[in-house]
Amino acid sequence: MEDKSVKIRGKVKDGVAKVKVLISHPMETGTRRHVDSGELIPAKYIENVVFSHNGKEVLTAFWGTSVSKNPYSAFKIKSAAAGDKVGVRWSDNTGASGAKEIALK
């Protein structure tokens, strides 16, 4: 899956995988106004993110508008090995989505 919206880094140490994920997304709250026109910028933010390990969903995140632009998340998988697959799938309030899967190092 080649999806440029998601960057995943995952490293295994002593059987535990530390996974870091960056998603490029504006995370627009819907309350900000355009600098010139003064018009409200419509809300566009990620609502759901599902993290998986070898295809099994291990962590489900629900986000509101106050998660920062280009969201960063990190978590740990208790039992993992190099080569295991780690995936991320997101969807936002406008129906846009993205997904990526990588192999752990």
Add this chain to the structure above:
Amino acid sequence: MEISTTRRGFIKGLIAVGTLLALPATLLAAMVRPKVAFDSKAIDASLKSLFGDASIEASDKINLKVPEIAENGAVVPITITTDIEGVESISVIIDKNPTPLSANFNLTDAVAAEVSTRVKMGQSSPVRALVKAKGKVYFTTKEVKVTIGGCGG
């Protein structure tokens, strides 16, 4: 088992029954975003929507790592870890944000009780980390001072 009338409780019930019948954990995929909790401008309403009538108590077993002073309210790093056993969810509430609930992470046994994220803060505010485990809810709070707000743009 007590019959729960909330959707979340109902799904939990389904999962519990599913475990008894050794059904696959794919039922977890049926998790639904707690929309009311996220849209709510009042913390109490968010808590009620997230946790129902579960008791909520302060705990020193939650480590909430936030900067004391955030120079940029648009990007405030948060890491929450806990020693509490059987963690089901970890949530972040920023008291003075227009919609206080920021994130709600739902954990499975496969992941450690440790999540990191970054949030926007409109002004200095207490930040609460809430951990749900075995039907109980625990929390800890830290004050974060914001020098430039992250919501006005």
